[in-house]
Amino acid sequence: MPSPYDFHIHTTHLKCANETMTVPALVERCESLGLEAIAITDHLDAPQFMPKHDLIEADLAQIDSPLRIYFGVEVNVIDADTGAVSIDEEQLAYGGFDPVIGGPHSSYHTTRDRESIIDLQHRLMLAVLANPLVEVLVHPWWFGGGEFAPGGPMEWFTSMEQIPDWHTRELADAALKHKKAIEANYSAIFGAPQYSESFRESYAAYLAEIARRGVRISVGSDAHDINSLDGVHPMMEVLEGVGITREQLWTPEV
Ligand SMILES: [Zn+2]
Numbered sequence: 001m002p003s004p005y006d007f008h009i010h011t012t013h014l015k016c017a018n019e020t021m022t023v024p025a026l027v028e029r030c031e032s033l034g035l036e037a038i039a040i041t042d043h044l045d046a047p048q049f050m051p052k053h054d055l056i057e058a059d060l061a062q063i064d065s066p067l068r069i070y071f072g073v074e075v076n077v078i079d080a081d082t083g084a085v086s087i088d089e090e091q092l093a094y095g096g097f098d099p100v101i102g103g104p105h106s107s108y109h110t111t112r113d114r115e116s117i118i119d120l121q122h123r124l125m126l127a128v129l130a131n132p133l134v135e136v137l138v139h140p141w142w143f144g145g146g147e148f149a150p151g152g153p154m155e156w157f158t159s160m161e162q163i164p165d166w167h168t169r170e171l172a173d174a175a176l177k178h179k180k181a182i183e184a185n186y187s188a189i190f191g192a193p194q195y196s197e198s199f200r201e202s203y204a205a206y207l208a209e210i211a212r213r214g215v216r217i218s219v220g221s222d223a224h225d226i227n228s229l230d231g232v233h234p235m236m237e238v239l240e241g242v243g244i245t246r247e248q249l250w251t252p253e254v
């Protein structure tokens with residue numbers, strides 16, 4: 001079954017996605033991909049980027065589409081001690097974002113210390129799930145390609161089997177307790193060169209275990225280029241391959 005949703009999309013306004021990702025062009029592509037609902041979730045890593053989000057909202061106001069389109073935002077963990085994220089209540093009220101998705105975007109380590117990295121990443125993800133402003137934990141256990149370089153902090157990370165099972169159970173329990181979703185992200189994990197085919201297999205099993213425990217899964221392309229938007233369909237194929245059904249997917253109404 002093709003994916004009905006894409007709840008993680010960037011635009012050209014924040015300059016992280018490229019010039020192909022204008023709001024009208026990406027909406028048109030999502031229509032042609034047969035999607036039912038999407039969320040535009042560009043980065044808000046600091047308050048000074050808020051005016052760029054006003055541009056996205058203005059673009060959306062001009063668009064007439066059969067899609068359900070949500071004006072959301074992606075936030076980052078900005079304090080590795082507390083797990084605080086890059087949005088507060090006032091900024092959320094001003095921006096009017098719905099949904100807010102977010103998570104850590106770094107190992108917050110410069111050296112390879114496997115136990116310490118796993119422990120910190122896990123605690124930060126729990127903090128994001130407990131944050132009342134954030135609805136979806138994005139791309140758990142994603143790290144940038146540079147962190148996998150020889151001698152880098154994540155060089156050792158080749159399989160989700162390296163993450164203790166109790167972490168996965170605790171994460172799923174926290175998501176259930178706080179009624180949050182966990183993301184299946186195509187570009188960051190399944191389309192990213194730092195993750196091998198065997199890693200992706202272990203990651204699909206990880207998502208299956210989270211879903212089996214009752215957590216809703218949010219499908220996102222995390223597209224930064226117009227040609228990456230179609231990643232939600234192979235993402236859905238992966239999910240179906242490990243037994244995750246459409247009924248287990250998250251939407252902003254749930
Ligand atoms: Zn991200």
Ligand SMILES: [Zn+2]
Nearest residue numbers: 008010074222
């Ligand atoms: Zn993203």
